[in-house]
Amino acid sequence: MQVSVETTSNIERRMTIGVPAQEIDQAVEKRLQETARTVRMNGFRPGKVPMRVVKRRFGDSVRQEVVGEVMRDSYVKALEEKDVAPAGWPRFEPKTMEEGKDLEFVAIFEVMPEIEVGDLSQIEVEKMTAEVTDKDIDKMIDNLRRQQATMKSVKRKSKKKDTVTIDFKGYVDGEAFEGGEATDHRLELGSGQMIPGFEEGIIGAKAGEDLEIEVTFPEDYHNEELKGKAARFEISVKDVEEPQLPELDAEFFQRFGIDAEDEAGFREEVKKNMERELKQAMSAKVKNDVVDGLLETTEIEIPAALVDQEIDRLRNDAVQRFGGQMDPQQLPKEIFEEQAKRRVKTGLLFQEIVKANDLKADPEKVDEKIREIASTYEQPEEVITHFNSNPDQKAQIESVVLEDTVVDFVLDKAKVKEKKAKYDEVIQAAQQQQG
Incomplete structure (x- = not known):
């Protein structure tokens, strides 16, 4: 097998592969013999159909099937031989496929880009800080009462x-x-x-x-x-x-899943939820600013295959949110394209920062994140046990913590400006970025 690789862009490769005719002919002959043993044709007993008849009837289709399999197998072997990692499945372009001649074809595919992260010290991040005040709690409870009015x-x-x-x-x-x-x-x-x-x-x-x-x-x-x-x-x-407005009593508290004896207990639970939401909003705002900064300071060309995969994920998520009653492929890809590109670029940049700086997810922070999630459930200990006994679930938490680690790494080098804000301002800022 002869293999040559041509670099046509930063991320595109053209791999020309040649396979000897003998290898193709042997595979076709073997497949025809297998066909002859099982095929049923009028006028012949099973397994007794002459090879010339089988070849005349099935030769072209068998050869086409064998060539397709040989191209796929040869492509995989060529990747190993040349130590090339593709970003997605290739497009095959046959050059010669005639019987008796060596098979030659081109595999066109994308590879993962080489990334040189930009100057992190040029990234500007606005870090909003806020506290949940009694006034914020009053407003939240008033909104909850009006929802039930x-x-x-x-x-x-x-x-x-x-x-x-x-x-x-x-x-x-x-x-x-x-x-x-x-x-x-x-x-x-x-x-x-x-x-x-x-x-x-x-x-x-x-x-x-x-x-x-x-x-x-x-x-x-x-x-x-x-x-x-x-x-x-x-x-x-x-x-x-x-x-x-409904009275602040046990019946009202239960409507929001809060088992409180009095208004003071209800306020305390509302405050905890608001503080958790505020923490998440501040973190999301900072992370978004970090991602914006990374994208502005780093030029990165992304494989179309990765974008298409992300678009499919976004399509599936959208269908699930709306009840899952339609084929995700019916949703136009253009709706998700920009979001998919941003996600792919962000993922590649984060991976490069992790690799270049040997970053790891701190086990203590992973446990802390699991406890934080568990605290929102009625039986937190059961939730903690579930995560710790389920490797896949725990790996997802480790991935989240590792992303937080990357954000902290960038923040250490970026220009960070703190801004005191109100609870509503932080929540609104985070929502606007998500929207």
């Missing part, structure tokens, strides 16, 4: 947090516009669902009142024809409802 119609003037049922019709330059009309529309005042000035114009109105308000569409409004335009709305207030 019932609504009651009232005769008084409407105010923020009330829900109004309205009919409305909008006009621009004296003409009604498309999409500016609704009947029995329910709207929470102060929620920011409508354009600026709309909800504020309803505050103070009672059920049964008709009113007109004048507002201006924002310059960044999604409808090009309405951007920056002044508008007049005719509004009929049909109902005003105020939320009836």
